[in-house]
Amino acid sequence: MDFAYADALNQAIRLLSLRHRARAAALLAPLGLHPGQEALLLELDRTGPRIQAQLSEALGCEPPSVTLMTRKLEASGHIRREPAPFDKRASIVELTDSGKALADHVKQLWHALAEETVTGLPAQTVAELPAILNTMTGNVDTRRPATHTAADTV
Amino acid sequence: MDFAYADALNQAIRLLSLRHRARAAALLAPLGLHPGQEALLLELDRTGPRIQAQLSEALGCEPPSVTLMTRKLEASGHIRREPAPFDKRASIVELTDSGKALADHVKQLWHALAEETVTGLPAQTVAELPAILNTMTGNVDTRRPATHTAADTV
DNA sequence: TAGAATTAGTTACGCGCATAATGTTATGCG
DNA sequence: CGCATAACATTATGCGCGTAACTAATTCTA
Numbered sequence: 001m002d003f004a005y006a007d008a009l010n011q012a013i014r015l016l017s018l019r020h021r022a023r024a025a026a027l028l029a030p031l032g033l034h035p036g037q038e039a040l041l042l043e044l045d046r047t048g049p050r051i052q053a054q055l056s057e058a059l060g061c062e063p064p065s066v067t068l069m070t071r072k073l074e075a076s077g078h079i080r081r082e083p084a085p086f087d088k089r090a091s092i093v094e095l096t097d098s099g100k101a102l103a104d105h106v107k108q109l110w111h112a113l114a115e116e117t118v119t120g121l122p123a124q125t126v127a128e129l130p131a132i133l134n135t136m137t138g139n140v141d142t143r144r145p146a147t148h149t150a151a152d153t154v
Numbered sequence: 155m156d157f158a159y160a161d162a163l164n165q166a167i168r169l170l171s172l173r174h175r176a177r178a179a180a181l182l183a184p185l186g187l188h189p190g191q192e193a194l195l196l197e198l199d200r201t202g203p204r205i206q207a208q209l210s211e212a213l214g215c216e217p218p219s220v221t222l223m224t225r226k227l228e229a230s231g232h233i234r235r236e237p238a239p240f241d242k243r244a245s246i247v248e249l250t251d252s253g254k255a256l257a258d259h260v261k262q263l264w265h266a267l268a269e270e271t272v273t274g275l276p277a278q279t280v281a282e283l284p285a286i287l288n289t290m291t292g293n294v295d296t297r298r299p300a301t302h303t304a305a306d307t308v
Numbered sequence: 309t310a311g312a313a314t315t316a317g318t319t320a321c322g323c324g325c326a327t328a329a330t331g332t333t334a335t336g337c338g
Numbered sequence: 339c340g341c342a343t344a345a346c347a348t349t350a351t352g353c354g355c356g357t358a359a360c361t362a363a364t365t366c367t368a
Contacts (some may be wrong), residue, residue: 004260005284006268007196010178012287013271013353014193015214017171018355021324023294024164025356036324039168042161053346062167065325072323089333107157117167119293126284129362130159131173132279133166139273140177172325179361190354207310207316219355221318226353243316243363 011063020117027109031077036061038106040069041078041095045103049094060143078102084109174271176265181263185229185256191213193258194223195232195249199257203248205238214297232256 001143014084024035033041037060044050050058070093073079078099084090095103118126137145168237178189187195190213197212198204206213208219224247227233232253238244249257292298 001265001269003265005155006265007261008269009271009287010174010264012291013170013174013192014283014288016173016291018169018214019295019297020167021171021292022356026296034323039165051346056245056346061325062312062327063347064327064349082185084346085213087334087346091347109155110164111157111160113294114163115155117163117290117293120289121286125282126184127281127288130162130166132275132283133163133170133253135274136271137166137170137173139271140267141173142176176326188353205316210316213357215358217317218319218357220353239317241364242315243318 001061015103019112023111023116027113028106031105031109033102033106036065037069037073038110040066040073041099041106042110044093044095045100047109049090051087051090053090055093067137073099171271174287177270178267181267182260185259185263187256187260191218191227193221193262194227195253195260196218196264198249200232201262204245205241205244207244209247217299225255242283262296 013033021035024038027037036125039059040055043055047058052063052066052070055070059066063118068083070079074081078096080096081091081093084092118129121129175189178192182189182192186262194209197209201212204222206217206220210217213220224233224235227237233247233262234250235245236246238246256270272283275283
């Protein structure tokens with residue numbers, strides 16, 4: 001691998017991150033959401049109530065980030081936090097009715113964003129894309145012990 | 155496209171962004187750099203002195219971000235800023251000797267990061283990856299008018 | 309050529325994400 | 339059992355990146 005390729009790849013990843021996030025921000029702004037918050041809502045929608053440590057794990061960000069995100073989503077009425085009966089340190093986070101409705105709306109935007117993102121790519125590439133991206137993520141993931149198996153979830 | 159795919163794709167992009175950036179941060183930390191700053195150094199290394207507006211364009215971030223990044227890199231002695239003789243509003247940014255040495259070091263890390271990132275992917279996928287990512291970036295880019303490099307719109 | 313519109317850069321502020329340090333509760337072990 | 343250790347959550351702080359509002363310089367145009 002020459003440096004020109006390495007540079008192109010790293011820069012492509014960096015730019016995709018910036019632009020995809022910016023596009024998400026533009027789509028989420030009318031809902032009063034900032035990018036990152038939608039991931040929390042979708043996770044709760046997928047799995048039901050979770051404690052913050054589980055959210056931290058699922059979202060791939062650190063506990064202090066979850067503290068701030070949950071605080072803001074709670075302030076806007078989309079989630080609720082209750083002390084966990086089985087563990088006095090933990091707090092259980094769950095969607096309110098408003099949060100459930102918002103999550104449904106986010107899902108529509110998320111679908112549109114994904115279609116927009118892969119426009120113009122060959123069908124086979126589109127089909128393989130999640131696995132490719134997950135492999136790359138696993139390769140550079142310092143949180144989990146490197147799992148170098150190529151095939152993964154969809 | 156079903157929602158499960160859309161969700162998987164968006165989440166994969168989000169996670170790749172977080173992890174790739176985190177890995178870059180870990181590699182750059184020993185040099186005293188934060189992720190994002192390396193892009194500025196590499197751009198100056200590639201093209202020579204630039205005014206900040208050009209850097210903003212090349213890096214894909216907004217002028218205020220460039221102001222802060224250049225200020226910090228200037229404070230650490232890696233770049234120099236001089237008023238542009240042809241335009242009294244503009245300031246020309248260029249690498250110092252220290253900055254050039256640092257850029258060389260960054261290039262090595264960048265090369266290693268790219269190789270680490272694509273580990274385990276088929277050679278053909280690796281070859282196509284930059285174009286795929288650039289197409290996706292173009293699809294969601296709100297800064298430039300959508301330029302679809304790989305194919306035409308749907 | 310004078311005034312309007314554009315452009316370069318900055319400041320102020322907000323959000324997501326990070327690390328480090330702290331308090332509190334659970335748990336594992338001698 | 340008691341104590342050290344681990345885990346949950348929070349606060350404080352810093353960086354990158356964004357938007358909005360501003361100044362100053364340039365360019366366009368009537």
